[in-house]
Amino acid sequence: MKFIHLTDTHLLAGDGELYGSNPKKRLQQAVTHLMLHQPDAEALVITGDLTHQGQADAYGQLREVLSSVTKPIYLIPGNHDHRETLKEYFPSIECDKNGFIQYTKDFGDYLAIFLDTNEPGVPWGVFCDMRGAWLREQLEASTKPVMLFMHHPFFTIGIHSMDNISLRDTAAFRTAIAGFESCIRQVFFGHIHRPITGSYQGMPFFTLRGTNHQVALELHADAEEGIPGRQEAPQYAVVQLSAGQVLIHIEDFLDDSVRFRLKG
Numbered sequence: 144m145k146f147i148h149l150t151d152t153h154l155l156a157g158d159g160e161l162y163g164s165n166p167k168k169r170l171q172q173a174v175t176h177l178m179l180h181q182p183d184a185e186a187l188v189i190t191g192d193l194t195h196q197g198q199a200d201a202y203g204q205l206r207e208v209l210s211s212v213t214k215p216i217y218l219i220p221g222n223h224d225h226r227e228t229l230k231e232y233f234p235s236i237e238c239d240k241n242g243f244i245q246y247t248k249d250f251g252d253y254l255a256i257f258l259d260t261n262e263p264g265v266p267w268g269v270f271c272d273m274r275g276a277w278l279r280e281q282l283e284a285s286t287k288p289v290m291l292f293m294h295h296p297f298f299t300i301g302i303h304s305m306d307n308i309s310l311r312d313t314a315a316f317r318t319a320i321a322g323f324e325s326c327i328r329q330v331f332f333g334h335i336h337r338p339i340t341g342s343y344q345g346m347p348f349f350t351l352r353g354t355n356h357q358v359a360l361e362l363h364a365d366a367e368e369g370i371p372g373r374q375e376a377p378q379y380a381v382v383q384l385s386a387g388q389v390l391i392h393i394e395d396f397l398d399d400s401v402r403f404r405l406k407g
């Protein structure tokens with residue numbers, strides 16, 4: 144199983160720029176690149192902040208750009224999204240019985256679990272008891288190791304302004320995964336607009352840059368000064384799964400540096 148992970152596309156209504164680049168054009172460039180260079184990828188996952196302000200026109204443009212992707216696409220909302228408008232424009236998106244955009248997919252040797260941490264009106268993540276109960280059910284029912292996809296990280300990452308808006312109350316999430324930590328072989332998230340990897344309480348995690356704008360690596364900046372933005376190269380990830388391995392390569396899809404063959 145091979146799939147593509149990209150995140151934080153932040154599409155706008157209309158055709159404007161956001162922080163100096165055009166989000167729609169950036170996503171088109173990512174899609175063109177991955178369709179050309181990773182034609183055998185079996186799915187595309189986008190971990191939230193699909194749009195910047197949740198307007199209908201932005202979702203319409205997202206649907207238009209993604210229409211050229213000839214593989215299944217799995218979406219989850221981020222804090223910038225509007226859950227109901229997302230559902231309207233992607234009516235086949237699956238929801239749990241409470242209307243949250245939460246679902247599972249068979250990813251070869253793993254069960255992929257997609258989680259909804261959106262809460263209308265706030266930038267931080269929320270994972271309530273209802274969402275937690277659904278996650279617990281999936282973990283209990285799974286016969287395979289799992290990977291989680293969610294927009295907000297459930298731990299701090301050291302950039303204080305972003306830690307302010309991560310998953311705020313983690314109690315329901317922690318209760319849901321309690322005892323299943325060793326089954327969670329990889330957590331993929333978005334939100335941070337930076338490449339970060341490591342493990343948290345034994346669970347490996349991964350995130351990467353968005354397709355439009357990035358967050359600078361300023362670990363000591365005061366959270367009150369706001370989120371440090373930067374125009375670094377956008378990315379997507381190529382993820383290869385096998386029974387004993389989760390392998391993640393990062394592609395800077397706009398990089399046009401010289402290519403050559405190294406000699407012995």
Ligand SMILES: [Fe+2]
Nearest residue numbers: 151192334336
């Ligand atoms: Fe974002």
